[in-house]
Amino acid sequence: MQYRSLCFVFLAFFQIQVYAVLGPLGHNKNGTFMGLTIPQFKQDFFLGIPYAKPLTGEYRSRYPRSLTSKFPGVKDATKIGYTCSGKDNATLYSLNEDCLNLNIIRPSDYHTTKRFPVLVQLYGGAGQTGSTNSNGNNMTFLVQRSQEMNQRQNVISGDVVFNSNSRQDARVMSAAGMAVYKYQFATPSWTSKEVAPEAYLGAGHVTNQRFSFNLPNNFTLPWCGSGEARARLKEMASSMTVAFVATLDPNEHGRKDFTYWPAYNESRNGINFVFKDSGSWVEEVTFREEAIDWLIETQAGRGQ
16 A cells, blocks of 8 residues: 555656557657557556656665656557566466556547546555556546546545455454454654654564564664664564464563553454554554445355
């Protein structure tokens, strides 16, 4: 979920012209791309468009960096880009660390340079798999239908959807007798002015795990404080992570000065451990409770 706003800005200012000989050309601040036309769908496809610099070398597992340079000529955008590594991706897609790319699809009969409605879709995969190459990622019919109706269509998305999956997993696994400990990092709100813009991206899985395992180069995060407070948070997260890996209990670290982390099912609503540099705490899981419960029940009723 951490590239969403970047993708939207990139797409919203993408203007396209059609050339009979070369095929459809698309222009953005970085250069010009040539796509392909699919007559059956009456659509132009622009595939494998990069939206950030590759996370390779010293930038591996860090936050993405914006594209700041232009390229000459016309780039080929007729092939789907590489897929990031994931649990099931290796058997499904072509993997490469240079995988921060997206697809842009638009009606073939659009022959002006005016801006038009944009739908940004993030592929699913429960954080384990997924790619721009996944089936079912062409959702342009939603935009087409809304234009025909001359009104917007509502789409359920955002933090409710993302939190519903983890909450359902925690409930199911706890009920099955598994050791479940749920947590989050207390990150700034989107409107906060106290931190650098990259902090708004929140705590991605890879970045918070790298922080928790106290990996080399003094890796830190823009919202995790500084000085002694940051060092203590890092030590606690690292100790709890290692303890859980070794014993399935994050409290088996031998430190009496760390906040106790209850198992998820020690409360009717579930327990969440919140990491914060100024002091961590435990709370019941009631965030967006009604909406998330509705989504879980609806998915279960549909066999999803």
